[in-house]
């Protein structure tokens with residue numbers, strides 16, 4: 001079996017950590033993986049499936065995730081792909097629904113692309129670590145938060161081999 005590419009688009013690293021958790025769950029299910037920054041992936045050759053995760057910023061899915069889909073438009077249709085967005089920093093239905101709407105909007109612009117699974121997970125905000133242009137006084141005075149739900153992330157990832165049509169070794 002080839003490996004599953006777990007590609008991530010991040011600004012502050014929390015999406016990379018989620019990608020690593022997805023990878024660990026897949027590996028635990030006997031599926032080999034490779035975790036890489038989405039912007040560094042030039043070719044999808046040798047992969048049997050793709051997980052593409054990106055943070056949400058200002059109501060949009062991370063540019064590296066959007067560009068990844070455009071860049072691999074010709075080859076990605078041959079592979080099963082699962083997608084996640086990372087975003088809400090407050091654990092409310094409104095935030096999750098808003099983030100999901102923004103992720104769906106980004107995906108809707110790629111009419112040729114149809115993922116086998118789409119999820120939104122809560123994210124992490126560390127106001128002290130924000131860099132330009134996010135380090136404005138309003139952002140910096142928000143409370144730190146990390147609502148990444150590792151059980152939900154693992155459960156989602158554990159269902160992916162079946163969604164991809166892969167048999168674990």
Ligand SMILES: Cc1cc2nc3c(=O)[nH]c(=O)nc-3n(C[C@H](O)[C@H](O)[C@H](O)COP(=O)(O)O)c2cc1C
Pocket residue numbers: 009010011012013014015016055056057058059060086087088089099122123124125130134139
């Ligand atoms: C300036 C800024 C804008 C954000 N905008 C959104 C947004 O529009 N929707 C959302 O769901 N999350 C938003 N977030 C939350 C991030 O998606 C969340 O912090 C995520 O975990 C960041 O991922 P990263 O650490 O991989 O960059 C925003 C965060 C920051 C700092």
